[in-house]
Amino acid sequence: MSTDTPPTGPPPPPFGPGQHLLGVGQLDRGSLGGLLDLAESLRPVGRGEQVCRVLTGANLGSLFFEPSTRTRLSFESAFHRLGGSVVSTTGFTFSSMAKGESIHDTARVVSGYSDALVVRHPDTGSVARFAEASVVPVINAGDGSGEHPSQSLLDVFTMRAELAARGKSIDGATIAVLGDLRYGRTVHSLLAILGLFDEVDFRVFGPPALALPVEFFDLVRASGNSIVECDSVQEAIAPADVIYCTRVQKERLSEEDEQEVHLEGDLLNRAILDEAAGPESVIMHPLPRDSRHDSFDLSPDVDEWPGLAIFRQTDNGLLIRMAIFSVALGVADRVLEDLRPAPWLTTR
Structure with missing residues (x-):
């Protein structure tokens, strides 16, 4: 698919504020437990019972170069649920990569429009290459037969x-x-x-x-x-x-x-x-x-x-992805303070 060179340099640091999430090796038992607990605290937001706006003004770049329904909609819904906005592209046909643009150039350009990127790509290791060029946190939404953290x-x-x-x-x-x-x-x-x-x-x-x-x-x-x-x-x-x-x-x-x-x-x-x-x-x-x-x-x-x-597993995806964005964008400690009742009636 790509002629870009494989990612170089040291392994990514532990997942936290301002960091990419490329693989599960970035988590230890403590940070995993904290992320799962944060996701649980966001369950009322996922159910539409409460509203959270900690990401008001933030913009997500959603880049899915491989077909996806659940993962893409779940990530985008999670960002919206926290008050952010989303710009997206799907498939190579609707991307400048169809004109021969490299992963490096695409990542650098789109990250300049965004506060975070979520990327799915059919080539193993490709999301790490996006992360090398991005100026904002990159979340791996699946890279070939590699990882799907x-x-x-x-x-x-x-x-x-x-x-x-x-x-x-x-x-x-x-x-x-x-x-x-x-x-x-x-x-x-x-x-x-x-x-x-x-x-x-x-x-x-x-x-x-x-x-x-x-x-x-x-x-x-x-x-x-x-x-x-x-x-x-x-x-x-x-x-x-x-x-x-x-x-x-x-x-x-x-x-x-x-x-x-x-x-x-x-x-x-x-x-x-x-x-x-x-x-x-x-x-x-x-x-x-x-x-x-x-x-x-x-x-x-x-x-x-x-x-x-x-x-229930798919429903939980929304909670986890809200937690991932909260950690990556450094607002995890403000989530609970921002919760308020939803003004609409939910029947879930």
Whole structure:
């Protein structure tokens, strides 16, 4: 896609005021907990029950060079909910990159119009190149098969809440991860951030052509947690406190991959759950899921499962992204002071 050179220099500093958020390695257990607590405090804003205007006058540059619905609208809604404004572009066709402009020049120009940038790009490492040239904080909204830090944050936020409601914790949890483990960047970021927790037992299953790369087994074990590759979905989910499903990232498959990947049926359906899962198992999915027949994804017939959390998970994305903007723009300590009742009636 790009002829820009890879990012150079030291790793990004810990995430905080004025800093980019490029990967989950910028967080430790303490800063993660603070961010999740801040997100929880913003729940009334996310529900439309209260109003917060700490970002009045601030402008977000929203640059999505890859198709997105949930992530883009969630980021933009989060900035609006805090009182800011958004300017956006989607796809290469409507960008000066279609004229040959480099990532460096695009980042420098657009950051001059903005107080923060949120960027999604199909090339791994590309968002870090945006950050090198930007004069404002850059938030990584997904770079190829690399990282998707805000998704992993909302996933951890959701896991924490769902397990707490069952008297459990992420520490000591058994987590099954199913589906496209090779190209699923949400999986890669999730495994990395859950390394901040203790005694987590991962049980992973994916088709051979989409198996988890070996470096992520090493990453999990280096954190002191355990990980086992299973031969079937049933083996992976029995027992599991959390079942995390991902769709096949067909847009990232090469021609060679497509020849190797022959998938049909459901990745997970109600019959499999009834056979192997525990009654309190939490089901998560980063969405979108492919609900068509033989899509090898999470079947719609699981929607009545008591532990289905996929829509609470998406709702939580708004809260996490408000928290990210609050930290990056240095207003996290003013959020609670700024809350006031919403003047409209909300029915959520």
